Amino acid sequence: MQISVIIPVYNASEFLEKAVDSALQFDEVQEIVLVEDKSTDNSLEICQKLVVKNSKIKLYQHPDKGNHGAGATRNLGLEKANCEFISFLDADDYYLPNRFEAEKEIFKHTKIEGVFGAIGVEYLTEKGKQAFQDKFKNISLTTVNFPAEGEEVFRGLLGLTTKVFGTFFHLNALTIRKSALIKNDLRFNENLRVHQDSDFITKLAYHCYLKSGIIDKAIAVRGVHDNNRITKIVRYSREYNQRQLLLWTSLYNWADSNSILPEGKRKIYLTYKSFDLSLKTGLNKYFCIFLEVIKNPQILKTQYRFTYLNR
Incomplete structure (x- = not known):
């Protein structure tokens, strides 16, 4: 080698x-x-x-x-x-x-x-x-x-x-x-x-x-x-979620342009969406969560669900 x-x-x-x-x-x-x-x-x-x-x-x-x-x-x-x-x-x-x-x-x-x-x-x-x-x-x-x-x-x-x-x-x-x-x-x-x-x-x-x-x-x-x-970044703080959103946005865009297995694409989307929802504020946040749960109830089963439900 x-x-x-x-x-x-x-x-x-x-x-x-x-x-x-x-x-x-x-x-x-x-x-x-x-x-x-x-x-x-x-x-x-x-x-x-x-x-x-x-x-x-x-x-x-x-x-x-x-x-x-x-x-x-x-x-x-x-x-x-x-x-x-x-x-x-x-x-x-x-x-x-x-x-x-x-x-x-x-x-x-x-x-x-x-x-x-x-x-x-x-x-x-x-x-x-x-x-x-x-x-x-x-x-x-x-x-x-x-x-x-x-x-x-x-x-x-x-x-x-x-x-x-x-x-x-x-x-x-x-x-x-x-x-x-x-x-x-x-x-x-x-x-x-x-x-x-x-x-x-x-x-x-x-x-x-x-x-x-x-x-x-x-x-x-x-x-x-x-x-x-x-x-240096506290887990599930706003800064942490912002940086995670950048990561999962990158992966979401990549997955969207590649023929990866459907369950993989879905998992990437749900994680991306969890961090996206976590950064919304006010009544708009809960409205967006409601709409997303109707479309994708699986989002409530992701390990990141509390990033948006508790913040």
Whole structure:
């Protein structure tokens, strides 16, 4: 295997070297693509020093040297990556020594286009730990509940399997054939400042043949600290619902233009509509809920129903 590791860099000076070193430990990693997104700390300077130290490390910025967000930054990384396989790593996270163990065997089967695994958590600050646990309880492993491949992965992510599939797997634990991304014209939605990873993974699971790898123990670690975007927004607050609506609007528009299974399209619509209703106010809100329940009574069974019923 020859792997390009894409690392988007924004205000990660404290963690970046550890992330890069964790990727350099693998012979399979032929290049590390750092894409710096106009940090306000000294991340760019650290990137420049790392490039000098190791020829596998390559540094890019957006053509205008501006800040464009994680989606656009990862897309630039995809454009610059040269290897047959692509993996991702956030600049404040790191790989474990078993990161590509499953991939070495699974990718011998040419029909497999992507492999995903589990990631663990390391608390770097007490404040970050408290915020993370308030939102996600005491979850030590971001993973799925059972092995899956092909269409079952897509169905699982949408909650359409008989057993609960689990949480979205993390980009840090995903390895994908670059040819699959090119064939299906898959990129990150640059209009989503957050949740562009969930949007990408859902579309990837539909268009590509994915298979679970190591899901019972971590192959990478997420660093939790004070500045994690994922912990800053209170779940089911108005801001949370606004950002979820952007995500599910993106998926709704995509599903509408693709021939996905009817139950998948319906699930995406109902989730999109739940967050849309949650943001309406006054009597108009209850009128819209009433009309939607008449048209689609299933909306009362979605896990997001209380986002609009209780707010």
